[in-house]
Amino acid sequence: MCRSIKTLRPPMTPHVEDEDIRAAAVQYVRKVSGFHHPAAHNEAVFDQAVSAVAEATRRLLDGLEVRGPSGPE
Template sequence: MLPEEATDEEVRAAALQYVRKVSGFRAPAAHNKEVFDRAVDAVAAATAELLADLEVRGTPARRAG
């Protein structure tokens, strides 16, 4: 049985939580917003790719979201 699929919204929320944690900022200052948002996008994309490519007991996982 495959684990429950993560939605795009869940992946994005997890990426945001990760970037907040490692940056130490809950919300970036205006001059850091672009780089903060790019980091969230990059983490979300990497997570979606990971979930899409994972195999569970030899069965390819279904695509996220």
């Protein structure tokens, strides 16, 4: 669906920054809403959705338990 969103979990991305999470959230909300830049009357709800997706993504990444090989060498 969102091909421009990169995998953020370790070991695929060893150092995930808040900016990485927010960028992925923006891409997701853009794809789902169909708006690259929302109109002024939709900006607040768009921004709220980005924040909610970013928060959920952070909780997901913080809760994942990665087992097995440490990834590509």
